Amino acid sequence: MSQAKILVVDDDLDNRLIIRAALQVSDFDVCEAADGLEALDVVAKEMPDLILLDLSMPRLNGWEVARRLKGNPAFSNIPIFAFTAHAMAGDEKKAREAGCDDYVTKPCIPREVVAKIKLHLQGRKEGRHA
Numbered sequence: 001m002s003q004a005k006i007l008v009v010d011d012d013l014d015n016r017l018i019i020r021a022a023l024q025v026s027d028f029d030v031c032e033a034a035d036g037l038e039a040l041d042v043v044a045k046e047m048p049d050l051i052l053l054d055l056s057m058p059r060l061n062g063w064e065v066a067r068r069l070k071g072n073p074a075f076s077n078i079p080i081f082a083f084t085a086h087a088m089a090g091d092e093k094k095a096r097e098a099g100c101d102d103y104v105t106k107p108c109i110p111r112e113v114v115a116k117i118k119l120h121l122q123g124r125k126e127g128r129h130a
């Protein structure tokens with residue numbers, strides 16, 4: 001039985017491939033988007049269970065994607081993990097203010113990202129997250 005469906009949004013192909021591979025090893029379904037506008041399309045089509053969202057992207061950045069999704073009742077319940085090299089003080093706060101539920105810094109250890117995603121989804125199932 002496959003696990004939840006994860007949308008991986010990043011304009012860097014290598015980042016998408018690495019995370020996709022790690023998620024698929026753990027039996028997650030994976031969909032991808034290469035920029036913010038594509039991400040909004042894929043969210044509407046695929047209704048993922050969680051979004052891993054790069055912040056710096058062409059066309060529409062991740063902060064704006066998070067704001068739009070969290071502002072739309074159809075999508076506001078989908079957890080969003082910011083996935084970003086912005087690791088300065090204040091960047092996590094900025095991501096959370098845009099609506100991101102958690103924060104993963106790049107470079108990352110893919111299996112740790114997968115573990116964090118699993119933990120979050122398990123917590124939701126058990127009612128520990130809204």
Ligand SMILES: [Mg+2]
Nearest residue numbers: 011054056057
């Ligand atoms: Mg980027």
